[in-house]
Amino acid sequence: MSNTQPVLTSSTIVSEQDIPTIQEHLPRNELQDSIYFEQEDYQNSTIEYKDKLKAPSRLPLLTSLNLLPGKFKMLQFWEGIISKIEEKDVESRIKDKTDPSLPDELVVFDLDEFSPDDQLNIKPGSVFYWSIGYADYPGRGRIRESRIRLRRLTGWSKTEINGAISLASDLEKLFEPNNNDSSS
């Protein structure tokens, strides 16, 4: 450290402009955060963070997360889109999200694989998530579990809109009267 740099002590107030910035190192003023875990240290430490003394609202939050009564070790995860529903058969195209290099597959599920609540909302075009893994529940040993959950999303994402526009454009070209491409 150079002798000319200011020394920070608990009684020294230095404005952000006074703090030298060293190239390739973080500037001191990048203190904003979109994380929360720092407060665990704050609660358990005897360090005084002057700027945090004003924040009683931050204190009672965010204990360790313990939602499931055990652990789910995911083995494979697919995202599917329902193409057809015939009585109890739900025909879908699924994409392997664990290994995206694998091709899409066509599968038929029994309607009862979906939760009663989701069954009410199923229709062609609905998107769902399918995961298979090991569920370790304390005292019950390991269970191989298959879970399906319908996607609940308001509106369309930009990617989906762009995808639909692109598909429509491809189809338009395919059906042009003078299109001789028979490969598709």
Added chain:
Amino acid sequence: MAMPSIIVQEANIVLVGSFNPAIFHPEWFVRHSLVPSDDLKGVKLEIVHPDLSKFSFKWLSIDVLREKFIARTNDPASYSPLRDLVVSTFNILDHTVLNQLGMNLMLVYDIEEESAWHKIGDVLAPKEIWKKTLPDRIGLKTLTIQSPRQDTLNGHIKVSIGPSNASTYSVRVDVNNHVELLDKDRNVQYKVSEIIAENWEKSIEFAKNVCDSIITGALENE
């Protein structure tokens, strides 16, 4: 050494802005069809108040303060539903003022062997300089490294690593994928639902790679 197993994991979305905590109630999410009504059976409602709302479904926890919204899950099968819920929530609450977004992942690895556990700390934070003034046992508590984002969004990647209590010799890695939603230089206000929809999967995959790479890099260091 084989890649250590992951014994605890959590993904979360943090929004910094201006919120009305009192509207965030489990029934609100059901009324807008963002979660099935069946989810209400497992709900744990701690508080809904103008200053703070805190509750959890079996697969997701939500905490809302006036300045922060946090949704998190420890179930890897629910990472996509978590994204959908946050995207849909802020599509509905379209006029909420939002300044910052964090798409974060936390992984805890079980290192099993004490020597390997110490090695991770020694490689990431060499002790020579500390030993001169702190001669007794010294150890890494928390190390945080920050780097600017590599995409076109304004923000940074912040990685923190330290010991965990999840097992005798475990290491916790937190990756904070931070986005500034108001780009003052370009005078652009990004729409949070679009940013999350486009970047969530990429962020989680990137964070997982960062965590794996730090752990293997430290363990394989000669």
